[in-house]
Amino acid sequence: MTSVEVTTEAEDSGPSGYAAARLRLLNEKEQSGPPRRAALARLTDEWLSALFTTACLETKVRGAALVAVGGYGRGELSPRSDLDLLLLHDGSAQAGALAALADRIWYPVWDLGLALDHSVRTPGEARKTAGEDLKVQLGLLDARPVAGDPGLVAGLRTAVLADWRNQAPKRLPELDELCRERAERQGELQFLLEPDLKEARGGLRDATALRAVAASWLADAPREGLAEARRTLLDARDALHLTTGRATDRLALQEQDQVAAELGLLDADALLRQVYEAARTVSYATDVTWREVNRVLRSRAVRPRLRAMLSGGRGQQPERSPLAEGVVEQDGEVVLARTAKPERDPVLPLRAAAAAAQSGLPISLHAVRRLAATTKPLPVPWPAEAREELVTLLGAGESTIGVWEALEAEGLITRLLPDWERVRCRPQRNAVHTWTVDRHLVEAAVKASSLTRRVGRPDLLLIAALLHDIGKGWPGDHSVAGETIARDVATRIGFDRADVAVIATLVRHHLLLIETATRRDLDDPATVASVADVVGSVSTLELLHALTEADALATGPAAWSSWRGSLVTDLVNRVAAVLAGNAPAEPEPAEPSAEQERLAIEALRTGEPVLSLHAQPEAPGGDEPGPVGVELLIALPDQPGVLPAAAGVLALHRLTVRAADLRSIELPSELGGPAGVLLLSWRVAAEYGSLPQAARLRSDLVRALDGSLDIPARLAEREAAYPRRRGAQAPPPLVTVAAAGSSLATVIEVRAQDAPGLLHRIGRALEDEAVRVRSAHVSTLGSNAVDAFYVTDAEGAPLPAEEAARTASALEALLRG
Numbered sequence: 001m002t003s004v005e006v007t008t009e010a011e012d013s014g015p016s017g018y019a020a021a022r023l024r025l026l027n028e029k030e031q032s033g034p035p036r037r038a039a040l041a042r043l044t045d046e047w048l049s050a051l052f053t054t055a056c057l058e059t060k061v062r063g064a065a066l067v068a069v070g071g072y073g074r075g076e077l078s079p080r081s082d083l084d085l086l087l088l089h090d091g092s093a094q095a096g097a098l099a100a101l102a103d104r105i106w107y108p109v110w111d112l113g114l115a116l117d118h119s120v121r122t123p124g125e126a127r128k129t130a131g132e133d134l135k136v137q138l139g140l141l142d143a144r145p146v147a148g149d150p151g152l153v154a155g156l157r158t159a160v161l162a163d164w165r166n167q168a169p170k171r172l173p174e175l176d177e178l179c180r181e182r183a184e185r186q187g188e189l190q191f192l193l194e195p196d197l198k199e200a201r202g203g204l205r206d207a208t209a210l211r212a213v214a215a216s217w218l219a220d221a222p223r224e225g226l227a228e229a230r231r232t233l234l235d236a237r238d239a240l241h242l243t244t245g246r247a248t249d250r251l252a253l254q255e256q257d258q259v260a261a262e263l264g265l266l267d268a269d270a271l272l273r274q275v276y277e278a279a280r281t282v283s284y285a286t287d288v289t290w291r292e293v294n295r296v297l298r299s300r301a302v303r304p305r306l307r308a309m310l311s312g313g314r315g316q317q318p319e320r321s322p323l324a325e326g327v328v329e330q331d332g333e334v335v336l337a338r339t340a341k342p343e344r345d346p347v348l349p350l351r352a353a354a355a356a357a358q359s360g361l362p363i364s365l366h367a368v369r370r371l372a373a374t375t376k377p378l379p380v381p382w383p384a385e386a387r388e389e390l391v392t393l394l395g396a397g398e399s400t401i402g403v404w405e406a407l408e409a410e411g412l413i414t415r416l417l418p419d420w421e422r423v424r425c426r427p428q429r430n431a432v433h434t435w436t437v438d439r440h441l442v443e444a445a446v447k448a449s450s451l452t453r454r455v456g457r458p459d460l461l462l463i464a465a466l467l468h469d470i471g472k473g474w475p476g477d478h479s480v481a482g483e484t485i486a487r488d489v490a491t492r493i494g495f496d497r498a499d500v501a502v503i504a505t506l507v508r509h510h511l512l513l514i515e516t517a518t519r520r521d522l523d524d525p526a527t528v529a530s531v532a533d534v535v536g537s538v539s540t541l542e543l544l545h546a547l548t549e550a551d552a553l554a555t556g557p558a559a560w561s562s563w564r565g566s567l568v569t570d571l572v573n574r575v576a577a578v579l580a581g582n583a584p585a586e587p588e589p590a591e592p593s594a595e596q597e598r599l600a601i602e603a604l605r606t607g608e609p610v611l612s613l614h615a616q617p618e619a620p621g622g623d624e625p626g627p628v629g630v631e632l633l634i635a636l637p638d639q640p641g642v643l644p645a646a647a648g649v650l651a652l653h654r655l656t657v658r659a660a661d662l663r664s665i666e667l668p669s670e671l672g673g674p675a676g677v678l679l680l681s682w683r684v685a686a687e688y689g690s691l692p693q694a695a696r697l698r699s700d701l702v703r704a705l706d707g708s709l710d711i712p713a714r715l716a717e718r719e720a721a722y723p724r725r726r727g728a729q730a731p732p733p734l735v736t737v738a739a740a741g742s743s744l745a746t747v748i749e750v751r752a753q754d755a756p757g758l759l760h761r762i763g764r765a766l767e768d769e770a771v772r773v774r775s776a777h778v779s780t781l782g783s784n785a786v787d788a789f790y791v792t793d794a795e796g797a798p799l800p801a802e803e804a805a806r807t808a809s810a811l812e813a814l815l816r817g
Helices: 003-012 015-027 035-061 095-111 124-131 134-138 150-166 168-186 204-215 226-244 255-264 268-302 304-310 348-359 364-374 384-394 399-411 412-416 417-420 437-449 458-467 479-495 497-510 511-518 525-535 539-557 562-580 592-604 644-654 692-704 710-720 759-767 801-816
Strands: 064-068 083-089 116-121 144-148 320-324 327-330 333-336 610-612 629-638 655-666 674-687 735-739 746-753 771-780 782-790
Touching: 015 035, 035 064, 035 095, 035 226, 035 320, 064 095, 064 150, 083 095, 083 124, 083 150, 095 116, 095 134, 116 124, 116 255, 116 801, 124 134, 134 150, 134 204, 150 204, 168 204, 168 268, 204 226, 204 268, 226 255, 226 268, 255 771, 268 399, 268 692, 304 364, 304 384, 304 674, 304 771, 320 348, 320 458, 320 759, 327 348, 333 348, 333 364, 348 364, 348 384, 348 399, 348 412, 364 399, 364 412, 364 437, 384 399, 384 437, 384 479, 384 771, 399 412, 399 437, 412 417, 437 539, 437 692, 458 479, 458 539, 479 497, 497 539, 497 692, 511 525, 511 539, 525 562, 539 562, 562 692, 592 629, 592 655, 610 692, 629 644, 629 692, 644 674, 644 759, 655 692, 674 759, 710 759, 735 801, 746 759, 746 801, 759 771, 759 782, 759 801
Parallel strands: 083 116
Antiparallel strands: 064 083, 064 144, 320 327, 327 333, 610 629, 629 674, 655 674, 655 771, 735 746, 746 782, 771 782
């Protein structure tokens, strides 16, 4: 190329020519998104290449190249993006000539008012700086030649990539920490009303970090949807630059409508929802990727010789610990068992999610994707097991959030609950609210999980917390719309009509207590009476009270305070006093069934326990689906120690008690007088594997009653050999004496976290207190045990108040210990 040709090209591509071409490109409405960013990068390349070529001729510098790094290196130039440039040279030129060359490139850029991040280095200097500065190294991973010696750039890029891969065990933890610190400062993009599209967690910085992790060859990010998410965020930033005319990444409230219009979206809410969905994809990919990075680094930290010793010279197989039917733990994640058949087990996604949340473990990406790809839809209404697993998932506390997000990332949540789509990523334009609508609902369930000891039906509380704002996806009053949706969802999940009505009431009136307590005169009898009329019962009132607190705590710091809490509690106490006058009379005990009577007669005749174990499938489409599991009936002559013995035997055989009823009946004996027989009606389910044989259960029960089977010792041995994972932190147990619960006995209520052997421990404690269990009503709702024990003294009379309180305190102390 002659000097005349170079001069002509330089003049055509000079500052004024480049500026005009740039302006035309940015004003072309028909070209946007990746094509415009790529075209802008090409136009900039041509201009800088002409500047570099002319400058090299004028300064007589050889062995140099102009390199684009960072976002410019990736060809992702937004209208106001910085230009990240490296002037690379082989070291042969004089310092003065290099300085003159740099000035002839940098000054025209500055003259146009473009932001410039620049440096002048040899390949060795560039590598050294990258080794000392992680941000420089990340920028060089995207190095791309603009002009000059391509071989010089190729050599540097090859060396930098090699350094990055060799140093990955050291640099990746630094990058992880850098990302965490930035997230702590900037917050989560998917929940912010004025998000920083670049710096917030789930933004463009995190997307770039994922590229760097992939370049290390140590781990890779989930690719599905990630490219589209990056494009969405880049498009939003382009529109923001064009509407503001500034190099800003923060999507301020006053600019969102203009940015939405630039992108052809309906309004600012549509813009935020689109941005939130993209950020959620990036955030989820970030979580999965860093988990895999840490797993690989932990694995590499174990010396090969030690691994060989541990495996006896053979290839080491990852340990797999069973968590539930078809679900195991492997290498710190929840995965599907080798025998799992998701195509035949529609409850498996919820069972795996519940097991993961209860264990405090993440569910593996592969497992979630396999479930999403192969599991068939649940029947409607859901089987009881599915309903119980959903309640267990919601009741796991903070660990619920990560598992829920994993299911949502693969579309499983909207498949299970189609109405969820309306609230997914929906923004809340209220400074009090911290979260989007969907995340607020999950957070409310998490807060409610710590309040389950305050209510008799924790399952209804958790479901109502999940659904209380579900109507925000529809026009009109969200409480009114939500009531209708909640009825449909609760029916779909499989609750009976009475429970559906309670859930609908809670959703419809979830703001009733807080609004009444803070806006009405509580000394006015009409105020309290109106609330009592709406609530209708003490049980619904306690649920609404807990839901009110969970909703406020999940909203944000400004939504709940000790003052608000005291006002609501005052209102609840006044309403409870009104409702107490309408308490129903104690129901008469039910007559035994024919099967129960047959077993009782056989037990009285033989003087030994009699068992019956058989499945009781739910009737499809029934209004009152029963609890999970199979029916176990036990009849035996009335004697001390039956409850702890029977419960202990079930725990030894890894049978979970989902529901239980114990009562005494009188039958005529062979001597003519009445004799007492205990009837135990249980609903049990195997933790995993198949059910034991009834004969084995009976044999162990006989041994437990005669003292030859030491149940506490056996349970302690198993606990020591296979300690349970702590997982989610459950709220402490609560044991209370129910006021006026019964005129014939003292009612002791126990609300605690379900665990193997829990009922056995409770039974032993009551035996130790020398009280007689007249009847027991046990239910397990998700991960919560809600049990009522009707106890008397040795003569069959209710316990004195002081003795009842002491018994309850002793039982609570035992469970807390």
